[in-house]
Amino acid sequence: MRRLLLPLIWPVICGVLLALVLLDYMPSMIGGGERSGGETVSQRPVVEPVQLPATPVERDPPSTRDAPPLQRSEGAASYATAVEKAAPAVVNIYSSRLVERDQHPLMSDPFFEQFFGNSQSGRRRMLSSLGSGVIVSEEGYILTNNHVISGADEIQVALRDGRETIATVIGTDPETDLAVLHIDLDNLPVIGLTDSNNSRVGDIALAIGNPFGVGQTVTMGIISATGRSHLGLNAYEDFIQTDAAINPGNSGGALVNADGALVGINTAIFSRSGGSQGIGFAIPTNLAHDILDDLVVHGRVIRGWLGIEAREVTPGLPASFNINAPRGVVVSDVVEGGPADQAGVRTGDVILSVNGRPLLDAQSAMVDIANIAPGEKLPLELYRDGKRLSVTITVGERPARSMMPTPSDSDS
Structure with missing residues (x-):
């Protein structure tokens, strides 16, 4: 029996030794299986734990560790905060007015009236317009445009919080297209003003x-x-x-x-x-x-006024007025009895400067003069008949547009 087994012992021993060598040096050939999720499982070398420093180190997330740094914008990413501060004070304005409807002249004839009648209500219709406004004080004052409420018989204001009310007109200023309304509500949102x-x-x-x-x-x-x-x-x-x-x-x-x-x-x-x-x-x-203050306090807008009409000196004007003057603003008309008339200003004079400032633009001059309080003394440098002369005008108050003797968009 031993003689029969002895030849088989050495091959078995050699096979066991060979298997041990393969397991030690080539484990991948023995291969593992797959998990249910498809992840391959294999033998991994054992890694010794690393001793961490006492102070923790801040690291990027793995997904962005190798990505280039993000470029951040210097501006605001959102203006929601600004809108939330301002929007509650912005209101919707609905204005309405009754107008006469056009009709054929025969409809007023007594013969046709007996058949169709003469109903006034049938000849009228309601026109509506919409716009916006801004609540600028806790007392309920609202700034809007004059053309939004011009000619309105009724003005309704709707707030962002859902409240609605009828507004009254405090005053209007068609020359700047501004109007001031008033509403009587509590806890009104008010917008902040800036310079x-x-x-x-x-x-x-x-x-x-x-x-x-x-x-x-x-x-x-x-x-x-x-x-x-x-x-x-x-x-x-x-x-x-x-x-x-x-x-x-x-x-x-x-x-x-x-x-x-x-x-x-x-x-x-x-x-x-x-x-x-x-x-x-x-x-x-x-x-x-400024318009708001004047309308609320005085009921009208107070502006400085000289009582002249003026225009820029253009190439054609010197020949029209028979003048030879440096560049400035030529007086095309003087209101009789007005501040300029009382100071001796004449038609055809060229205004070179106002209060020491050169004057080249009639409309800008009108705006500057309007900001001067009535009663103040205003020195003017004029050019007349080839000579320069100085006059001092006591600024008056600009009358309402409907009461002006010679209305003009360039009237100062």
């Missing part, structure tokens, strides 16, 4: 209003220009221009900065289609606040 003289081209601008009656809407842009005038919109123009979308219904709404403070009252757009084309105009806060 519009600090507005710069490139500043963020948010327009808040009720365009096309769709409800309160916010659009964003920048301030494109300041001090815009000579647009032919108002007698007194000092507009902020913006490319924030302004559409019909936005009139009287708020133009605010990135902090949610009021910069201006949205007033007009330049458009060939009736919609926004990126050129909108707002009345600066400083001017609007």
Whole structure:
């Protein structure tokens, strides 16, 4: 028996030894199986734990460890905070008025009246218009545009919080297209005001209003220009221009900065289609606040006035007035009995400077003079008959437009 088994012992021993060698040096040939999720399981070398330093080290998440650093914008990612501060104080304004409906002249003939009657109610209809406004005081004063409420028989104001009420007109100023309304409600949201003289081209601008009656809407842009005038919109123009979308219904709404403070009252757009084309105009806060104060305190806007009509000296004017003068503003008419007339100013005089400042623009001069309090003394340098002379005018109060003796957009 031993003789039969002895030849088999050495091959078995050799096979066991070979298997041990293979297990030790080539484990992958023995291979493992797959888990239910498909993950391959294999033998991994044992790693000794690393001793961590006492101070923890901050590491990036594995997914972004090898990614390039993110470039962060210096500007605000959202203007929601600014809108939440300003939007509650922006109201929707609905104005309505009764108008007479046109009818054929025969309808007033007694013969036809016996058949059709002469009902006055049938000849009237209600016209409605919409716009926006801004609550600027806890007492309930609202700034809006004059053209939003002009001729209205009833003005309804709707707040963002759902409240509605009838508004009364405190006063209007057609020459700047501003109006002040008043509502009698408690706990009114009030917008913050900013110094519009600090507005710069490139500043963020948010327009808040009720365009096309769709409800309160916010659009964003920048301030494109300041001090815009000579647009032919108002007698007194000092507009902020913006490319924030302004559409019909936005009139009287708020133009605010990135902090949610009021910069201006949205007033007009330049458009060939009736919609926004990126050129909108707002009345600066400083001017609007001055108008508000005058209308609330005095019931009218108080402006300085000289009682003259003036225009720039153009190449054709010297021949028309038979003058040969340096560049300035020529007096085309003098109101009889007005401040300039009493100071000896004549038609054809060229105003070279006002209060020591050179005068080159009639409309800008009118705005500057309007800001002078009535009763103040104002020195003027004139050019007349080839000579320079100085006069001092006591500034008067500009009369209401309907009472002016010679109304003109360039009247000072």
